[in-house]
Amino acid sequence: MSLSQIIFYSHNLVNLTGGSMRDMVRDILAACNRYDRGSGLTGALVFNEHFFLQAMEGEASRISEQLWKLAADNRHNSMILLSARPVHERDFRGWMVGYAGHSEALDALYLRYGPTAKLDPSEMQIPGIVGLLRAFADLDGSHFVQHSGMPSPAGVQPQPRKATA
Ligand SMILES: Cc1cc2nc3c(=O)[nH]c(=O)nc-3n(C[C@H](O)[C@H](O)[C@H](O)COP(=O)(O)O)c2cc1C
Numbered sequence: 038m039s040l041s042q043i044i045f046y047s048h049n050l051v052n053l054t055g056g057s058m059r060d061m062v063r064d065i066l067a068a069c070n071r072y073d074r075g076s077g078l079t080g081a082l083v084f085n086e087h088f089f090l091q092a093m094e095g096e097a098s099r100i101s102e103q104l105w106k107l108a109a110d111n112r113h114n115s116m117i118l119l120s121a122r123p124v125h126e127r128d129f130r131g132w133m134v135g136y137a138g139h140s141e142a143l144d145a146l147y148l149r150y151g152p153t154a155k156l157d158p159s160e161m162q163i164p165g166i167v168g169l170l171r172a173f174a175d176l177d178g179s180h181f182v183q184h185s186g187m188p189s190p191a192g193v194q195p196q197p198r199k200a201t202a
Contacts, residue, residue, distance in 0.1 A: 038077070038096050039096070039097070039123060040094060040095065040096070040123065040124050040125070040126070040127065041094065041095070041096070041097040041100060041121065041122065041123050041124065042092060042093070042094040042120070042121075042122060042124045042127075042128065043092070043093050043094075043100055043104070043118065043120065043121045044090075044091070044092045044118075044119045044120040044121075044163060044166055044167070045090075045091055045116055045117060045118045045119055046088050046089060046090045046091070046116070046117050046119065046158035046159070047088070047089045047113040047114060047115055047116040047117065048087065048088065048089075048113060048114055048115045049084055049085070049086060049087055049088055049089055049112070049113055050111065050112055050113055050114060051112050051113075053086055058136050058181060059181065061084070061112070062134045062135065062136060062181060062182075062183050063183065065082060065134050066132060066134040066183050066185060069082075069132040069134070069185070070132065070185050072103060072106075076095060076096075076099045076102075076103070077095045077096060077099065078093055078094065078095035078099055078100065078103060079093075079094055079095060079127055079129045079130060079131055079132060080092050080093040080094055080129050080132060080133075081128075081129050081132070081133040081134075081135075081170040081171070081173060081174050082132075082133070082134045082135070083134075083135045083136070083137040083156060083169070083170065083173050084135075084136060084137060084156075085136065085137040085138065085155070085156045087156075087157075088137075088156055088157065088158055088159075089113050090137075090156065090158045090166065090169075090170070092128065092129065092166070092167065092170050094124065094127050094128065094129060117158075117159075119158070119163060119166070120163050128167055128170070128171055129170070129171070129174060131184060131185050132184065132185045133170075133173060133174040133182060133183070133184050133185075134182070134183055135173045135176065135180060135181060135182035135183070136180070136181035136182070137155075137156035137173070138180075138181060139154075139155070140180070142180075143180065146169060146172050146173070147169070149168070149169075149172075150165040150166070150168045150169035150172065151165050151166075151169065156169075
């Protein structure tokens with residue numbers, strides 16, 4: 038299987054009040070797990086009040102299939118494709134969905150991988166975006182981050198794992 042990776046961002050249309058943030062993390066991760074069990078797609082998605090930023094990797098035809106589906110999702114609009122390229126190996130072993138809020142640790146991450154202390158994909162370069170998404174994937178659940186998928190070699194279907202709260 039030849040492996041590709043895409044990176045895109047879009048504008049968040051969801052009003053993130055009350056429990057909606059945790060619900061959105063849970064819903065999107067559940068959708069990723071449902072669809073990706075058979076598709077071999079892996080990736081990472083972070084969002085804040087303004088943006089969604091996502092990397093998705095797997096077979097190009099599977100990525101396209103999923104892109105059409107999520108482009109129609111009314112929780113976001115104005116998708117901007119930043120990168121689509123063949124890769125030798127995956128950057129992400131399963132799925133991670135996380136809220137890009139603010140804390141001392143998170144603000145330090147934004148400044149490490151981009152020009153400002155917030156998530157603003159329109160101002161970021163591709164290596165910084167991949168670095169930030171990977172750094173989020175290493176965070177634990179105390180940061181509104183949820184993971185799924187066991188470590189697996191490139192091309193092997195990721196196994197679902199119980200999400201952390
Ligand atoms: C910004 C954004 C990114 C999403 N990314 C994915 C994704 O990578 N994989 C996925 O299965 N669903 C993703 N979703 C959810 C899909 O848009 C859609 O709700 C889901 O595929 C529907 O799944 P269902 O047909 O099983 O109900 C995303 C939603 C948003 C708003």
